[in-house]
Amino acid sequence: MSTSLERTRSRLDELESVNAEVTRLLMEHQFGIEELTTKISILQDEFTHLHDTNPIEHVDARLKSVRSIVEKVTRRGFEPTLENIRREVTDIAGIRITCAFVSDVYAVFDMIAGQPDLRVLQVKDYVADPKPNGYRSLHAQVEVPVHLSDRTVPVVVELQLRTVAMDFWAALEHKIYYKYDKHVPADILRDLREAAVVSADLDARMESLHERVHGTLD
16 A cells, blocks of 8 residues: 555656646746847837838747647657657747848848847748748747856747738638648648739739838848
């Protein structure tokens, strides 16, 4: 009886330890989001008060839920241990920046990437090279230093930059895939790809119009 009780207590202690570590992991990533959003907010304020235009339309941030993290690790064929989560899930923290023009997307990314305490780990340019379904966006994994009471932790934040047109298309695509539980009819997929082409053309036309009125974007 005592042996059984000891095993139960040991298992409970193990679960509490894991839960504490997962909580710490999520907190670190939340702090990473806050560190990076503060930097972005400073850029927004600077452009609002010192420049004629602000290239950043709006900013969204999200932290993956524990359930979403576990599902992602499991889909990849791994046990949802803390070690596997840290290694396999690099998008626990995410920030999306929406800009007016394609040139703004690259300009804002360069400003963020050029900050000396940040480290860019990976860049995927789906603006220059869209996905087969038409998806366009600039993705980057950025390592942010999070200063805790007893140490500094490097936290990876996934950064997405896109135009308003790209964001509208991506939001619509997400709703369609949700509606059809990812089994989207072929004709709708075709129309989505065509809409992506129209969206890209709109981006190009709007930027050209802006340049004609205000001059080349810097």
